Structures are given as C-alpha cells and as structure tokens.
Amino acid sequence: MNQAEPLYELLRSSPAVLEAQGSQSARDGFDLRLAIRAKGMPELARLFKEHGCFLEFITAVDHGESLELIYVFSAWLRPFRVMARCPASLMEPSPSLVEVLAAADWQEREVFDMFGLEFAGHPDLKRILLPEDADFHPLRKDFKPGARHGGDWFEGETA
Amino acid sequence: MVERQETPPPVQLGILSQILDLCRANSLWPMTFGLACCAIEMMAAGASRFDLDRFGAGVFRPSPRQSDVMIVAGTISKKMAPTIITLYHQMPAPKWVVAMGNCAISGGPFAYEGQYAIVNGADRFLPVDVYVPGCPPRPEALIQGLLELEDQLTKGAKRNYLRRFQRHANPDGKA
Numbered sequence: 001m002n003q004a005e006p007l008y009e010l011l012r013s014s015p016a017v018l019e020a021q022g023s024q025s026a027r028d029g030f031d032l033r034l035a036i037r038a039k040g041m042p043e044l045a046r047l048f049k050e051h052g053c054f055l056e057f058i059t060a061v062d063h064g065e066s067l068e069l070i071y072v073f074s075a076w077l078r079p080f081r082v083m084a085r086c087p088a089s090l091m092e093p094s095p096s097l098v099e100v101l102a103a104a105d106w107q108e109r110e111v112f113d114m115f116g117l118e119f120a121g122h123p124d125l126k127r128i129l130l131p132e133d134a135d136f137h138p139l140r141k142d143f144k145p146g147a148r149h150g151g152d153w154f155e156g157e158t159a
Numbered sequence: 160m161v162e163r164q165e166t167p168p169p170v171q172l173g174i175l176s177q178i179l180d181l182c183r184a185n186s187l188w189p190m191t192f193g194l195a196c197c198a199i200e201m202m203a204a205g206a207s208r209f210d211l212d213r214f215g216a217g218v219f220r221p222s223p224r225q226s227d228v229m230i231v232a233g234t235i236s237k238k239m240a241p242t243i244i245t246l247y248h249q250m251p252a253p254k255w256v257v258a259m260g261n262c263a264i265s266g267g268p269f270a271y272e273g274q275y276a277i278v279n280g281a282d283r284f285l286p287v288d289v290y291v292p293g294c295p296p297r298p299e300a301l302i303q304g305l306l307e308l309e310d311q312l313t314k315g316a317k318r319n320y321l322r323r324f325q326r327h328a329n330p331d332g333k334a
C-alpha cells in the first residue's frame with residue numbers, strides 16, 4: 001500500500017466506507033480492499049473518477065444466502081487498484097453508476113443477466129449476453145439447467 | 160431449420176451452365192463474419208501468407224448481399240443464431256455454407272449437458288455444405304475445405320479445370 005496515494009485518506013474518512021484494508025498488490029493484485037455500504041457506491045465512484053481512476057469491471061458473487069456486488073477500480077497513471085464489495089439483494093435494487101460512469105452501463109447489464117440483480121436508475125437494464133426472453137440467471141447458485149437448456153434449442157429456431 | 164433454396168434455372172443452358180459453375184467455383188465471395196477464435200484462423204487464411212485469393216475465395220465482402228459463401232467460423236451462441244439466420248436469408252442464391260471448427264460443427268468444447276448459451280452446430284439450422292474440423296482448423300484446412308466446396312460446385316474435381324493443385328484432380332500426377 002502506497003502511503004502517498006491521495007485517495008487513501010479520502011476513502012478512509014468517507015462515510016460510505018465501512019472498512020478499508022490495505023494489501024500488497026504484488027501478492028493479490030489490489031492495493032486496497034473496501035467493504036462499503038450498499039447505497040454508497042455512486043458517491044465513491046465520483047470520488048474515484050475525480051482522482052484519475054476508471055472502472056475496471058463490476059461483478060457479483062452468490063454466497064447462497066446472500067449476494068455481494070464487487071467493483072474494481074484502477075488508476076490510469078499510477079499503480080493503484082481497489083476492490084470494493086457491498087452487499088446486494090434481489091429484493092432491493094442497488095444504485096446504478098451509469099450517471100457517474102458510462103462504463104458501468106454494460107457491466108451492470110451483465111450482472112443483471114447473470115445474477116438477476118437490478119440497478120435503480122439504469123437507463124436500459126436488459127439482458128446483454130443471453131437471449132432477451134431467457135427466464136433464468138445462470139450464475140446463481142439455485143440455477144438448475146432444465147429442459148430448455150442445452151445445445152439443441154434456441155430462440156427463433158422456427159424463424 | 161432453414162431449407163436449402165434450390166430453384167432450377169428457367170432455361171437449361173447445357174455446357175454453358177457448366178462454365179457458369181466453373182466461374183462460380185473459382186470466384187467464391189465469402190462474407191466477412193467471424194464468431195470466435197476460429198475467425199482468427201480464417202483471417203490468417205485470407206492474409207498474405209496463405210492467401211485465399213489464389214483460389215478465388217479471398218474477396219471477403221462486408222455485406223451479405225454481395226457474398227455467396229458463409230463461413231461460420233466460431234461458436235454460435237443462442238443470442239447470435241437468429242442473426243445468423245437473417246444473414247443467411249440476406250445472401251442472394253446460389254449460396255453455400257462452410258462450418259469451420261468444432262464449434263460450428265457440433266458445439267465443440269461447449270457441447271455438454273446443461274449448458275445454456277451455445278447452439279450445438281450450424282447444421283441445426285443451416286444447410287451446411289462443407290465441414291472443416293479442428294479447434295481451430297489450420298488455415299490450410301480451411302483452404303482444403305474451400306477447394307472441396309469448389310469441387311462440389313463443378314460436380315467433381317476433374318471438371319474443376321482451373322484448380323491450382325492438379326495432383327488431386329489427376330492422381331497419377333500428369334498435368
């Protein structure tokens with residue numbers, strides 16, 4: 001963890017951050033791991049954007065009982081990479097980052113496609129990789145491949 | 160399943176139709192269209208080292224309206240399949256389909272039970288003329304596949320008089 005990093009203190013003192021943990025990027029690829037509040041991400045994204053960072057990707061993890069969203073940010077011009085995790089729920093949409101970072105658009109659509117997590121304020125939240133009338137979210141732990149899955153069938157086969 | 164569209168010509172032209180077939184066989188215009196890793200080998204086959212132009216098949220057209228061969232090079236996802244059907248319908252007949260790589264033949268490494276995103280092969284919805292196996296096939300394999308298609312068009316390698324490699328046409332080696 002580079003102590004001269006300007007974002008370090010800002011992140012530490014941000015009310016959106018629950019816990020900040022420095023780590024060795026040479027060993028595990030991140031300079032900082034953050035645990036954040038579910039609603040705090042747009043605010044942090046703005047902070048990252050103002051300090052020369054870009055959104056690398058958004059993904060999610062299904063732990064069975066709970067889901068978690070993961071955001072990774074990197075700096076353009078200095079070695080600084082951050083992973084931020086926040087709890088997510090299927091009932092309650094997480095705030096969308098598209099207003100702040102246009103790069104979040106397709107990333108959020110992918111998370112929606114694979115996990116069924118929704119984002120409040122996303123302009124066009126629809127499936128991106130799977131056919132639009134698919135009715136399953138394949139990376140969820142409770143996804144069981146059924147009769148409609150497999151390579152023999154696809155939408156519009158009769159077209 | 161899209162049916163092969165074969166309307167016999169209104170007038171039978173005899174020897175002239177054979178000449179037309181020979182012309183078609185030696186000026187195949189493939190569509191610029193790649194779906195996954197196999198497309199990289201297709202590009203290599205079209206580039207200077209392997210040079211598909213030697214066989215008249217190097218004019219990759221950016222529009223289906225101008226092409227007569229569809230090289231299905233890569234993995235067909237379920238989202239892509241309807242688009243491929245549309246592209247096929249947009250090509251003017253006569254048209255041919257080459258399934259390049261294991262993915263386009265049978266789903267390749269993605270054909271397992273319970274997968275949800277991949278169609279197991281182009282021949283589930285298109286009339287495929289030539290299969291080129293490999294993961295990915297080498298450019299030479301694609302070239303052989305296209306030569307095979309040319310021989311199909313002239314109804315036999317012997318009648319493909321413009322063919323560059325005469326050994327296959329004349330197994331005894333006389334040119």
Ligand code: SF4
Nearest residue numbers: 196197260261262294
């Ligand atoms: S056959 Fe192999 S190389 Fe070709 S698209 Fe499929 S996985 Fe890629």
